[in-house]
Amino acid sequence: MGEFDLLARVRERLGPPGGRVTLGSGDDAAVTAPGGGTATSVDAVVEGVHFRRDRASLRQIGHKALATALSDLAAMGAEAGEAYVTLGVPPDLDEDGCMELLEGMATLAEDSGTTLAGGDVSRARELFVAIAVVGHGESPDSFVGRGGASPGDALVLTGEVGGASAGLALLERPELEPAAGAGGAALRERQLAPTPRLAAGRALAAAGATAMIDLSDGLVADARHLAERSGLALRIEAEAVPLARGSASVLEASGGEGPLAALEGGEDYELLASIPAERLPHAQRLVHEAEAGLPLTAIGEVVEGEGVQLRLPGGQALEPARGFDQLA
Amino acid sequence: MGEFDLLARVRERLGPPGGRVTLGSGDDAAVTAPGGGTATSVDAVVEGVHFRRDRASLRQIGHKALATALSDLAAMGAEAGEAYVTLGVPPDLDEDGCMELLEGMATLAEDSGTTLAGGDVSRARELFVAIAVVGHGESPDSFVGRGGASPGDALVLTGEVGGASAGLALLERPELEPAAGAGGAALRERQLAPTPRLAAGRALAAAGATAMIDLSDGLVADARHLAERSGLALRIEAEAVPLARGSASVLEASGGEGPLAALEGGEDYELLASIPAERLPHAQRLVHEAEAGLPLTAIGEVVEGEGVQLRLPGGQALEPARGFDQLA
Numbered sequence: 081m082g083e084f085d086l087l088a089r090v091r092e093r094l095g096p097p098g099g100r101v102t103l104g105s106g107d108d109a110a111v112t113a114p115g116g117g118t119a120t121s122v123d124a125v126v127e128g129v130h131f132r133r134d135r136a137s138l139r140q141i142g143h144k145a146l147a148t149a150l151s152d153l154a155a156m157g158a159e160a161g162e163a164y165v166t167l168g169v170p171p172d173l174d175e176d177g178c179m180e181l182l183e184g185m186a187t188l189a190e191d192s193g194t195t196l197a198g199g200d201v202s203r204a205r206e207l208f209v210a211i212a213v214v215g216h217g218e219s220p221d222s223f224v225g226r227g228g229a230s231p232g233d234a235l236v237l238t239g240e241v242g243g244a245s246a247g248l249a250l251l252e253r254p255e256l257e258p259a260a261g262a263g264g265a266a267l268r269e270r271q272l273a274p275t276p277r278l279a280a281g282r283a284l285a286a287a288g289a290t291a292m293i294d295l296s297d298g299l300v301a302d303a304r305h306l307a308e309r310s311g312l313a314l315r316i317e318a319e320a321v322p323l324a325r326g327s328a329s330v331l332e333a334s335g336g337e338g339p340l341a342a343l344e345g346g347e348d349y350e351l352l353a354s355i356p357a358e359r360l361p362h363a364q365r366l367v368h369e370a371e372a373g374l375p376l377t378a379i380g381e382v383v384e385g386e387g388v389q390l391r392l393p394g395g396q397a398l399e400p401a402r403g404f405d406q407l408a
Numbered sequence: 409m410g411e412f413d414l415l416a417r418v419r420e421r422l423g424p425p426g427g428r429v430t431l432g433s434g435d436d437a438a439v440t441a442p443g444g445g446t447a448t449s450v451d452a453v454v455e456g457v458h459f460r461r462d463r464a465s466l467r468q469i470g471h472k473a474l475a476t477a478l479s480d481l482a483a484m485g486a487e488a489g490e491a492y493v494t495l496g497v498p499p500d501l502d503e504d505g506c507m508e509l510l511e512g513m514a515t516l517a518e519d520s521g522t523t524l525a526g527g528d529v530s531r532a533r534e535l536f537v538a539i540a541v542v543g544h545g546e547s548p549d550s551f552v553g554r555g556g557a558s559p560g561d562a563l564v565l566t567g568e569v570g571g572a573s574a575g576l577a578l579l580e581r582p583e584l585e586p587a588a589g590a591g592g593a594a595l596r597e598r599q600l601a602p603t604p605r606l607a608a609g610r611a612l613a614a615a616g617a618t619a620m621i622d623l624s625d626g627l628v629a630d631a632r633h634l635a636e637r638s639g640l641a642l643r644i645e646a647e648a649v650p651l652a653r654g655s656a657s658v659l660e661a662s663g664g665e666g667p668l669a670a671l672e673g674g675e676d677y678e679l680l681a682s683i684p685a686e687r688l689p690h691a692q693r694l695v696h697e698a699e700a701g702l703p704l705t706a707i708g709e710v711v712e713g714e715g716v717q718l719r720l721p722g723g724q725a726l727e728p729a730r731g732f733d734q735l736a
Contacts, residue, residue: 102548107555108447108449108483108554108621109448109484109486109541109551110448111445111447111484111548112445112448112548113444114445117430117439117440117441117442118440119439120438120492120526120540120542121438121492121526122526122538122540123494124494124496124528124538125530126530128533129532152436153437155436155437156435156437162448164449164450164540165450166538168452168536197448198448198450200452200538202457202536203454204454204536205454205456205534206532208530208532210452210538212448212492212540214542215437220431220441223437225431225436226434227435292436294436309434309435
């Protein structure tokens with residue numbers, strides 16, 4: 081396979097660039113007319129570390145690589161702009177395989193209003209996909225970082241958690257399937273084909289979110305990142321956190337502590353945000369409208385202190401540091 | 409090594425972000441205030457394909473990875489802005505090794521006015537570095553693509569070619585050293601630590617360059633890319649092309665056709681541009697001032713037709729397609 085042959089096929093599949101891109105793939109660089117502010121993030125997935133080709137299709141691998149990158153833009157409340165894809169191609173992946181992978185990315189790009197504006201292809205011993213994504217906003221101040229939470233803010237979560245980690249458990253140990261009840265297929269789908277919450281992120285930014293993060297490392301670990309950057313503590317009511325159907329029982333069957341395992345399970349790519357409490361109903365309506373029916377749930381609040389306090393059913397509370405360590 | 413420990417060390421080394429970056433590493437995305445137009449390019453180097461750790465130091469590998477990415481911005485006439493680095497870290501590369509690699513990038517970033525604004529680290533079986541670079545300009549029209557050459561334009565080249573390929577030959581076959589005369593160290597340096605011609609690229613853009621490309625694949629191959637995108641032919645006078653001192657004799661000793669091999673040798677990262685002939689003296693002065701003493705040499709012209717015509721000493725000319733095939 082020649083690098084130039086593959087790039088020609090890629091350009092044919094993608095068609096002319098749109099959106100803010102005025103000069104697309106095929107030159108030394110892509111040229112764009114950005115908005116007043118840009119949010120840029122890079123993300124990579126590596127075979128054997130982030131995915132296995134015997135568990136996920138090439139299309140799913142491509143989809144997830146772009147989805148996880150776009151999720152970082154969602155967490156900024158950015159409008160999706162452009163993606164630049166670097167592919168490391170091992171000897172056993174042929175040109176058709178590369179196009180399959182691209183198809184997963186291209187479909188998500190179309191669905192999310194992202195322009196695949198450039199890329200690079202290299203030989204490699206193992207398959208990897210490195211993606212840079214650029215999102216746009218009216219000004220640098222229009223994005224929502226992790227550091228702006230205030231004491232008294234409500235803590236809100238889109239969707240449900242635990243699904244992706246339970247899905248991974250099912251993929252690794254098919255014998256756990258009975259524990260999933262009727263939810264097995266949906267759990268695996270959460271692991272293999274996550275949805276970046278771009279519209280919900282913009283809705284939360286518009287509703288006045290003060291800080292926001294996407295859940296890649298798990299609710300508790302990512303809550304800690306937000307708490308650290310904001311210099312405050314987050315108090316989470318464990319019972320209030322919506323869990324994906326079947327996730328707690330699958331995770332319990334796989335040796336975890338049921339609902340607690342769901343709270344620390346990664347890769348759900350939901351959004352966790354802080355928002356002034358009086359804006360909560362408005363935010364819930366905007367998110368619900370932005371992503372058909374997506375729930376936004378109040379799961380706790382921002383308080384003075386540091387770290388994450390997890391309140392368990394019955395009023396028991398885990399101390400910040402201990403709580404985190406116990407869960408991590 | 410923990411990903412978070414390494415990232416903390418990286419942030420400490422880099423200090424607070426500058427330039428257009430209003431929110432640096434440590435959030436979901438970096439936030440910038442872009443100019444009216446941006447040029448974005450991605451580039452990756454993979455161990456065993458683009459470099460070998462027994463021939464280049466980690467610092468050199470880091471330098472070259474960023475240099476080759478920035479070279480694409482130079483070829484657009486862009487002002488260097490931000491770089492986002494994705495590192496695939498194999499088991500035998502420890503945290504100190506990662507910092508060495510970063511040091512090569514950070515030094516070049518400082519020298520070139522680039523902000524290392526974000527990154528991602530992953531475990532991997534082999535070392536790879538994927539870099540996204542963003543350059544800025546007053547508007548999307550202020551960049552110089554590959555497609556704007558006109559018949560009659562002069563074809564100009566910064567610096568000299570052949571050095572990087574001769575340097576590679578010396579690294580691979582130390583017994584060729586006598587053929588390099590006193591130039592061996594400089595040739596190896598050209599291979600291991602190329603300089604992105606950012607200031608020269610901006611000078612050429614300011615002087616009115618109509619099309620521009622950086623030489624990664626070699627003068628003849630990259631000239632062909634420029635010719636294709638412009639829908640014209642490039643006529644190159646082989647004798648006019650400045651060769652790095654000692655490169656022709658090293659390449660001849662290694663089995664190539666001496667001066668012709670230097671014209672097809674890759675990785676020199678000089679700039680090839682077309683420019684209206686009357687602007688040539690002005691462009692030469694600007695480039696000379698922009699990068700202390702860097703020569704800009706007229707090596708041919710843009711003509712009707714397609715492909716690359718290489719005129720050899722004595723008036724012999726290679727036909728476009730045949731010429732390329734013969735050289736490639």
